Amino acid sequence: MPPLDRLRFRPPRGVQADAALGLGALALLGIAEGQRLSAGEGSMPSRIASWVLIVAVCGSLLFRRRYPVAVGWFTALATGGYYVLSPIDGPLVVVPIVALYAIAAQGRLRAAVAMAAAMVIGVSAGTLVGDSDVTGTAVFMLSGWLVAVVALGSVRHGRVAYAEEEARLRATEERLRIARELHDVIGHNISMINVQAGAALHRLKKDPTQAEEALGAIKAGSKEALRELRATLGVLRQVDEEAPTAPAPGLARAAELVASAKPAGIEVRISRTGTERPLPAPVDLAAYRIMQESLTNAAKHSDVRQVTVLLAYEDKELILAVEDDGRGAAVQPAHASGGSGIAGMAGRARALGGELVAGPRPEGGFAVRARLPYGNTGEPMERSEG
Template sequence: MDNARPPWARRPGAAGERWAAGPGPGGRAGGRLPWRSTLAVTVLVTVGSNAAAHNPHGRVPLDPLGHALLLVGALLLLFRHRFPRATASAVAICCAAYFAAGYPYGPIFVTLALGAYAAIVAGHRVVAWCAVGGVWLVHLLVAHWLYRWLPPHIGPAPWAQELVVAAWVVAVLAASELARVRREQLARARAERAAAERRRADEERLRIARELHDVLAHSISVINVQAGVGLALLDSDPEQARTALTTIKSASKEALGEVRQVLDTLRTPGDAPRAPAPGLDRLPELTEQAGGAGLAVDVTTEGARVALPPGTDLAAFRIVQEALTNIVRHSGSRTARVRLRYAPGALEIRVDDDGPATAGGTEPAGGGNGLAGMRERAAALGGSVEAGPRPDGGFRVRAHIPLAARARTATEEES
């Protein structure tokens, strides 16, 4: 797939070809050879230089050596993306030899410009600057000091001409540097978008993992407790065993429904959920399930209750659910107290049990996926969760969820 290629390898070249401008292992880059653009440059340089030879202005007429230098310098551009440093250096040597031999000026400057451009864009700036600067230095030496010994043996060139050449050199290098900076910016933007996509995918996987853990841990804990009750009372109290089995059926049905809803979001990630996400309005159902597992839950509410955004409502429900699940699984207490306090700009949740921890079932404060999931849910909303033993015995879970940034968190969990 094209998207799997590095960012610098997904760019169209001249005349529609695809090539890679970035360096790969060993300083090379992959992709097709730019034969179309190279052929166009070769034709331009050859035709243009022959046209200049008809009006040489005292320069040496083109001979087989001159044609060879033109042809070799142009054809070297075929490898400018795979070997940018070597190409820039070789093209510069051809241009320097052409000028030193006294051949007519012409579009041979185009080959030097393209070679330097490819090297700068690939990141080899020093090589490109040295190549262009070397050709310019050779031109200065030949035009003002070595002209006595080299053809066409005419006087020194006017310095105004050197100003034109200098301006041309600066323009070529500046354009190449701008192209390099622009390409680096595009590559950086693509890398940032890819990183953001990976981050969103990781966050979505984490969200789904939390949902599945909370749903399954709670329901399976209830099923496990009721299955133990049913087995213990199957012979002595069949009616109570029947009640336990009914609770198991109800809990498993609810778990299947919630798991199906989570899996539906995986199959159709862009669709709205078919059923509303659970919230604090379902606390009575939660306490009833906990009662079926033998845990009496006392719920108190303080402050004026306000409508919560869906993400905050879901997080609050899951935190209470996980706290009660931990009590069922890890505590010998048969009572639990849930306090919801609607403070200005925040929702505070506190879940207490009187312990003691059951043998072999203790879970250290801060350990396990359940407590980690509660902390992640609260942190995603800018809040926090504290969990640990109480000084007078038992265990306490305390959560603080801010409500000020509703606009940001209203759909964060369910988007």
């Protein structure tokens, strides 16, 4: 027995739906024209002309998606000609109404309004010349139907446009998030490797032992960068791989950041205040990345020798401060554009409803201070010191 989802009826879509609608209208009109033939109404030329118009109008539905305006006007004019030739009040008017909806649904409001107005004017002209089958009430009802069809088509177009714009915004945000994550994952290790490679070259002849230690740190850093890159790309590919055995980036791995900065000649001290608690995953990741980026920026300046990291666990938020003793020069301002550097750190803080302040310290050096709420409480404006 086939599965239930195969037995479930699926209505036709696209060109198949247009073909089904055209064939349905053609079948109903065939019944009506058959009654006309059996009653002996109308001359043979008028019958042939009526059938030509019926087939042309129904067949034109197959092209309404490619040429919506042209098909709309053709069906309206041909349908008007059919009702002039045939005394049968058949359902052919459904076809131009469908074409009218298609025009409005594609956002061509002016063309839809013009076509609806022409249809109302044409029917009204038929009433004025004395067609007893068309009354003022029928004209009024037709006008209401046409207005409703145009309105529904416009609403459909608005919903589709909104959904497309929302999808574009989500795609843009996702690209920025991926770029920021890749920068944070790779940038820190690559910067440390660069600093340690320079130190190894400098010490190679004077102190081979320290050069060997720097080369070992380069090997460990490159291995870690490769591991994190593979893990990130694995998530992006959404492949069915085994879960990574290493802990997720968070403050529990802060000791690794301290160890990676040591070969660069930077001493990192971490102090904690308040009662430590398990942090929400987004807060934990943001704190780790901000600390990582701050140490990366410090490593780029040879005059930095000491970095102090303060973690303050407050009732509703985590306060993170990273201060160094360098000159605090040649850094990226917090309001700079892009998804990396201090701008990327500020973006992480804002995403959690917090804020990030970065700038030179009055006593020298550079400071980064972030406020990371445990729960989203809004998105205050970013500000910069100095």
